[in-house]
Amino acid sequence: MQENWRLLDTGCLPAAHNMALDQVILNARSANLVPNTVRYLQFAPHCVLVGYHQSVELEVEEEYCREHGIEINRRITGGGNLYWDESQLGWELYAPKNTPGIPRRLDDMYRLMCESVVAGLEKLGVKAKFRPTNDIEVEGRKISGTGGTEIGDAFLYQGTLLTDFDVDTMINALKLPIKKLEDKQVDSFKQRVTCLKEVLGYLPPMEQIKAALAEGISEVLGITLEPSGLTEVEKKAFKQELPKFQSEDWIRGLRIMPQENDLKVAEHKTPGGLIRVSLRLDRNRQCIKSAFITGDFFAYPERSIMDLEAVLKNSSCMPADVLNTVRQFFITHEVNIPGVDVEDFYHALYLAMDKGW
């Protein structure tokens, strides 16, 4: 017999409300007060969320957000800065870490969780797939990013689903590795993400999207979802927790360690064309936070540059490690770029990393 999970749809809420509910539901699941749960969430007004350990100052264009009524808040989960408008759908799973069938090893768990959403997207006619470490993509373009956390023995795994997306507002609201770039390169950046409306040519009604995801999650996890609401315990805890998530102490982060988010841009000319590299670096942590690579070379397969960016994200920025990462990538992905070799890519990255050391 399949296990019953609760299906919770909390509708459109302000950022602090949604963040408080994440905490409340995870606490309740950890204390065994509520069943395993799938939650849908949406945001109104639109907002920017930073990851649990991130610095608002380094990740968010605060003035732009203030001028455009974009709320700012902090997730309890990991990962990077995100822009949420009213049209995006959030999905979340809450369960104990020792749930039968759910891998304990994080990489395996990410794959299973993402594949349950991939199965849901397939019901809508979207051929999506899991992209390590924990994204969902359609033909190399990201449609859902994910992240998670744990309290006691319970975990929360959550993701976004881009349905109809305002890329320009996202670019303006977040500190991304594309500031200072020309319009053509910004257009290329926009090709890194996609949304349901673009993939399908129309936007299905939200209820249809939610039903499809629920079906996919149920099938892959082998569960039955039963629609239900918040319990009285959760409602009471929510009232108690909300002020914390509305406070500047939470939003700014009381214990955020010193970090960096330096934008470094470089170009390297090769026989196959120009390579332009734009990196966000945190040199304290020896980390490439994000990478954006364009140029007038021709890469086969075409998506390989987007895959390389995904591999470089959050990887070490120590030169020997970068060379190793790029070499391994070219071998495992069978990349062919006429007139451009591994060392050229390494050199372009090195030029960007070397600036200001």
Add this chain to the structure above:
Amino acid sequence: MQCKKYDIPENLYYDTNDFWIKVNGDEAVVGMTDYGQSNTGDILYLELSSGGETFKQGDRFGSIESGKWVGNLTAPLSGLVIDNNNEVERNPRKVNADAYGEGWMYRLKLSNPDEVKSLMAAKEYSEWVAQQINSEEEIG
């Protein structure tokens, strides 16, 4: 001692949250094991509690982030934080690179040294790690 490819030094104690504990009288140094750091992956952020804070065994005393996952650091023993490793907070990759050396996290003054009896010796931890690896392989 080794379990598969993971180092498990014999002079340390261990718990099931993948912490190693080096006990010296009523003080202990604490960090994440080789198996723990490998399971966690590249560590991007660490948030450690400050010196002067006290914790009970099993309390959350910090957080760790890798691959967009925020995990808890759980106190392996009760006590007072005498010192934390600021260097590893600034550059958490040191836990991946040198889990038993530069990757140490806390120095604790133990409030209940008897709790050490609840920890595992290297051999016992090695068996526990082997079990975990087997169950991961079964789930696939």
